[in-house]
Amino acid sequence: MRLWLLLSCIFLYSGVAYAVTAEYSASANTLSGITMLSQSVSDYALSPVIGTTGVCSTWHKPFSNHETSIYGLHTAFPTSNFIIASGINYLNHPDYRWQDEYLSISINYSGFALGATQHLVYEKIAADSWYNWFNDFALRYAGDTYGSEIRYIGIGSDDAAWILSAQNKLSPSTTVCSSYTWRKNGNDCYAAASSIQIASPLLLQTSWQSDPARFGMGLKFLINKLELMYGIRSHPELNLTHSIDLGFRW
Numbered sequence: 581m582r583l584w585l586l587l588s589c590i591f592l593y594s595g596v597a598y599a600v601t602a603e604y605s606a607s608a609n610t611l612s613g614i615t616m617l618s619q620s621v622s623d624y625a626l627s628p629v630i631g632t633t634g635v636c637s638t639w640h641k642p643f644s645n646h647e648t649s650i651y652g653l654h655t656a657f658p659t660s661n662f663i664i665a666s667g668i669n670y671l672n673h674p675d676y677r678w679q680d681e682y683l684s685i686s687i688n689y690s691g692f693a694l695g696a697t698q699h700l701v702y703e704k705i706a707a708d709s710w711y712n713w714f715n716d717f718a719l720r721y722a723g724d725t726y727g728s729e730i731r732y733i734g735i736g737s738d739d740a741a742w743i744l745s746a747q748n749k750l751s752p753s754t755t756v757c758s759s760y761t762w763r764k765n766g767n768d769c770y771a772a773a774s775s776i777q778i779a780s781p782l783l784l785q786t787s788w789q790s791d792p793a794r795f796g797m798g799l800k801f802l803i804n805k806l807e808l809m810y811g812i813r814s815h816p817e818l819n820l821t822h823s824i825d826l827g828f829r830w
């Protein structure tokens with residue numbers, strides 16, 4: 581019964597399919613998975629064209645479930661015009677094991693970024709275990725004021741999805757973004773997010789998505805190259821989800 585409730589909470593009620601589009605970092609949780617506004621290395625698990633380099637560790641508590649935590653370790657480094665990123669997300673629960681290991685590469689030139697990610701997902705329930713492979717592809721353009729991104733994620737799985745995003749920089753301190761998600765199996769979803777630089781060391785980010793209706797909010801503290809972020813996200817039926825990111829840029 582505990583296991584059924586766990587899987588229901590994470591993979592059904594969350595409104596995101598499987599691990600393919602799940603948001604396990606404070607940045608992704610706060611922004612409802614809108615990666616165009618992300619500045620976190622941890623979000624290479626969602627998109628290969630984040631563009632940030634460094635290292636980041638994450639902690640995620642889905643729906644305040646006291647038995648379940650998801651831990652992550654992520655890194656990205658530049659090589660010429662390329663950025664190579666890798667990482668792992670690991671779900672810790674007494675009855676269920678899940679982990680996603682990924683490797684991504686992207687090329688960045690004159691505001692454009694094109695990238696691909698290979699995921700290896702391992703799952704175990706009791707004595708049964710299995711592996712799944714899937715891929716993500718993304719293309720992004722980011723100008724001084726406007727930007728857009730297209731992602732095709734979960735390729736090779738039943739939960740493949742297309743995600744279209746567009747952003748607008750309203751002022752030097754405020755950027756907004758909207759996205760539309762079409763899923764191979766499941767309902768379409770709309771989302772919107774904002775990123776506001778309140779002060780030099782403090783960034784406020786918020787989001788909303790349509791299916792199910794969820795709101796996210798987070799604060800990121802920037803101290804030189806060190807980053808600390810705490811985010812929460814609501815759900816119409818379940819408790820709040822809490823996330824923390826701790827990272828260092830280079």
